Amino acid sequence: GLVLGIESSCDETAAALVTTDRCILAQRIASQDAEHAPYGGVVPEIAARAHAERLAPIIEGVLADAGKTLADCDAIAATAGPGLIGGVMVGLVSAKALAMASDTPLIAINHLEGHALSPRLVDPELGFPYLLLLVSGGHCQILRVEGVGRYRRLATTIDDALGEAFDKTAKILGLGFPGGPAVERLALQGDPQAVPLPRPLVGSGEPHFSFAGLKSAVLRAQQSGEHQPADIAASFQQAALDCVLDRLRIACAAGEALPALVVAGGVAANRSIRTALERFADARAMRFVAPPPALCTDNAAMIAWAGCERLGQSDPLDIAARPRWPLDPTAEPARGAGV
Ligand code: ATP
Ligand code: MG
Ligand code: FE
Secondary structure: OEEEEEEOOOOEEEEEEEEOOOOEEEEEEEEOHHHHHHHOOOOHHHHHHHHHHHHHHHHHHHHHHHOOOHHHOOEEEEEEEOOOHHHHHHHHHHHHHHHHHHOOOEEEEEHHHHHHHHHHHHOOOOOOOEEEEEEOOOOEEEEEEEEOOEEEEEEOEOOOOHHHHHHHHHHHOOOOOOOHHHHHHHHOOOOOOOOOOOOOOOOOOOOOEOOHHHHHHHHHHHHHOOOOHHHHHHHHHHHHHHHHHHHHHHHHHHOOOOOEEEEEOHHHHOHHHHHHHHHHHHHOOOEEEOOOHHHHOOOOHHHHHHHHHOEOEOOOOOOOOOOOOOOOOOOOOOOOOOO
């Protein structure tokens, strides 16, 4: 089977062609970093307009790259949420038009499911269930992935997502946008023990994440003028990592042992985090799977792959874009906050 995937939920405009036997035939991504950089973050109106201008040539481009036409596709999979609604609508409407014109089934994909299943695109041995750490710009969750469409949320953040904490730290340190990769680079030159920073909720027995206090401490450390930016970056990354490992310990202790630990989402591109998670998994005799960095940050191959996982299903052409769409709709809000 062959699936065309379309992604437009944040600030990457992307399309990809992926086969059910895990071959990425073609993929193109246009990043909008240059457009948003002057504002220090993603501006929804600018994002929607940029998606509208770029998506059609990108879709034509991947079809041409692979030497395929829509008639060769068994489904068109598009992100239908969650995300910035203007951008999601651009991608979903394009997918609907192509699906109608070519009489091809439309599959509406939850962007988070794209992240959650992406490790299975690169690892044919990864079966269900697995323990998933989903760490991105808008989400910070631990989930038990029981099957396609079957997610049990074990933890979420009560304030900021981990990627958001990286982005805010980058802003405080004047590293520009997007922040995660810049913090990672600067941290390589710093001492992770140099700046005393809090590890929110560590030792509390609470399953959820919190990063707002860490961010405020980073701001105070920067304003004190007593620390090198590289030391702040390294100490922030270490504190964040300590929080993540502690929450994972709680998640592992709470349920029955799972055979694999999987990390996905933009922050999963971070080398130190990947290395530490691999060590964590090794110590528990769990397999560790992390997609290559380019498949951790937003891309359309993961959306096409989620379409491959759902091949045979189809959604009505009047399906709506969703700004919010939790993977586990039964999960209670964590202290009234995160989804
Ligand atoms: P969501 O998936 O929750 O809707 P999103 O799609 O905006 O949010 P992603 O593209 O999955 O998020 O991830 C982007 C986030 O990942 C940003 O916050 C970015 O700073 C962070 N990130 C990217 N690369 C790295 C890195 N090397 N180290 C740390 N963080 C990173
Ligand atoms: Mg981006
Ligand atoms: Fe994402």
